[in-house]
Amino acid sequence: MMFSINDLKLSLPDMTQKPLFGPAPQIDILKGISFDIPKGCVLGIVGGSGSGKSTLARAMMRLLEPTSGSILFDGMDITHTSEEELRGMRQRFQMIFQDPMSSLNPRRKVGGIIAGPMRLHGMDRTKERVNEALDLVGLPQSFSQRYPHELSGGQRQRVGIARAIALRPEFILADEIVSGLDVSSQAQVLNLLAKLVKELGLTLAFISHDLSVIRRLCDRVIVLHQGLIVEEAESQILFESPQASYTKELLAAIPLPDPDQIWDA
Ligand SMILES: Nc1ncnc2c1ncn2[C@@H]1O[C@H](COP(=O)(O)OP(=O)(O)O)[C@@H](O)[C@H]1O
Ligand SMILES: [Mg+2]
Numbered sequence: 001m002m003f004s005i006n007d008l009k010l011s012l013p014d015m016t017q018k019p020l021f022g023p024a025p026q027i028d029i030l031k032g033i034s035f036d037i038p039k040g041c042v043l044g045i046v047g048g049s050g051s052g053k054s055t056l057a058r059a060m061m062r063l064l065e066p067t068s069g070s071i072l073f074d075g076m077d078i079t080h081t082s083e084e085e086l087r088g089m090r091q092r093f094q095m096i097f098q099d100p101m102s103s104l105n106p107r108r109k110v111g112g113i114i115a116g117p118m119r120l121h122g123m124d125r126t127k128e129r130v131n132e133a134l135d136l137v138g139l140p141q142s143f144s145q146r147y148p149h150e151l152s153g154g155q156r157q158r159v160g161i162a163r164a165i166a167l168r169p170e171f172i173l174a175d176e177i178v179s180g181l182d183v184s185s186q187a188q189v190l191n192l193l194a195k196l197v198k199e200l201g202l203t204l205a206f207i208s209h210d211l212s213v214i215r216r217l218c219d220r221v222i223v224l225h226q227g228l229i230v231e232e233a234e235s236q237i238l239f240e241s242p243q244a245s246y247t248k249e250l251l252a253a254i255p256l257p258d259p260d261q262i263w264d265a
Contacts, residue, residue, distance in 0.1 A: 001036050001038055001039070001072065001074075001075070002038065002039045002041070002073070002074060002171050002201075003036065003060060003071070003072065003073055004037075004070075005033055005034055005035050005036070005060070005070075006034050006072075007033070007068070007069040007070070008030050008032070008034070008068075008069035008070070008071065009030055009031060009033075009066065009067045009068045009069050010028075010029050010030040010055060010059055010064060010066050010067050011028045011029065011067045012027060012029055012036060012055075012064075013025070013026055014026065014027040015157065025081050028227060029052050029055045029227055030052050030055055030056060030059065030227045031228050032225070032228065033056065033224075033228065033229055034069075035232060037171075037203060037204075037205060038204055039170075039203050041203055041204075042203075042205075042217055042218045042219050042220075043205045043209045043220050043222065044205075044206050044217065044220065044221040044222070044235065045057075045163060045208075045221075045222055045224060046206055046209065046210075046214050046222070046224065046250065047206075047224030047225055047250075048207055048209055048225070048250070049209060051226060051227070052226070053175070053176075053207045053224055054098075054175055054176075054207070056132070056187055056224070057173050057175045058096060058209060059071065060093075060205070061173060062078055062086055062093045063095075065080060066079055066080075073092070073093060073171075074170070079197070080126060090121075091117075091121045091167045091168075091169060092169055092170050093169055093172075093173070094164040094165075094167055094169040094171070094172050094173070095159045095164070095174075095175065096157075096164050097160065097175070097177070098175050098176040098179060099180065101148065102161065103160060104156060104159060105148075106149060109145055109146060109147055110128075110134075110139075110143050110144050110145070110146050110147070110148070111130050111144030111145065113148070114130045114134070114159065114162050114163045114246065115127070115130050115146070115166075117163060117166070118130075118166055118167060121167060123167070126212075129166050130144055130166065131144070132238065133162040133165055133166035134162055136165060136199075136200075137158040137159075137161050137192060137196075138192060139155065139158050139162070143159075151238050152183055152185070153180060153181050153185060154185035154188060157177055157181065157185075157189055158189070158192065160177065161189075161192065161193070165202075166197060169202070170202065170203060170205045172203070172204050172205075173207070174193070174204065174206050174207065176207055176208055176209065177189065177207070178190060179208065179251040190216050190217050190225070193206070193217060194216075194217055203207050203233070206218060210254070211239075211250050211251055211253075211254055212254045214235070215239055218235045219234065220232070220233070220234055220235060221234075221235050221238045223244060223246065223247050223250070224244045225244075230247065231243055231244040231246070239251070
């Protein structure tokens with residue numbers, strides 16, 4: 001297994017309810033979550049806003065420490081591993097964030113942005129690897145000289161993907177990475193991810209509030225609601241016969257396809 005998550009719970013202090021004196025009350029954000037991600041799988045994690053998707057992502061990447069339960073990465077228990085011990089391992093699991101404009105340093109050129117984490121992990125041939133990564137995500141090598149604000153939203157998201165895959169990770173977690181894009185850029189980024197999964201043999205967890213993007217990409221889906229998994233199924237089965245009422249609500253919320261696309265089909 002790439003990841004095994006067992007009865008994962010995570011509580012955080014609720015600063016909005018903090019009394020003037022004394023500690024803030026804890027709120028339970030993840031309430032006992034268990035699932036596996038086999039190697040080579042593309043897992044969709046879907047749920048409405050506030051269901052706990054990003055918190056789960058940050059726990060899996062160990063940017064947050066769980067309150068209880070366990071997280072195994074490739075058989076290793078990383079639930080409470082120290083940052084120092086994680087350092088040697090971090091290159092193997094990478095996260096791509098929702099908003100590329102805020103996750104890419106506006107004052108660095110694309111080449112430096114992609115090379116940054118490679119240098120941190122002591123990789124050599126960074127310039128060559130930057131060019132390889134740009135090739136893989138379908139951007140011209142000349143883009144290494146550009147600044148993030150000179151790129152479109154879809155191009156910026158490709159830079160975010162290039163930065164992650166340049167480290168040659170085994171696992172990538174993508175959190176809402178197409179949510180800010182128009183439909184045609186969304187489709188291009190999804191196709192790119194599907195291609196990279198195949199070509200690089202990646203395992204991918206793809207988080208979205210939008211079931212229609214999950215459908216194109218994912219083998220399996222888990223549905224998150226209020227910090228719990230309410231349904232888990234193979235993608236096709238989930239779309240054909242959803243079981244949980246919450247899944248049915250999410251499916252009903254998918255907008256109808258563009259009429260032009262229907263006529264073109
Ligand atoms: N640092 C935090 N402190 C307190 N509550 C938080 C914190 N981060 C997230 N939450 C709360 O946890 C819940 C889940 O948030 P999140 O994981 O970001 O959900 P999602 O990504 O599915 O929208 C939300 O109700 C949110 O308000
Ligand atoms: Mg989120």
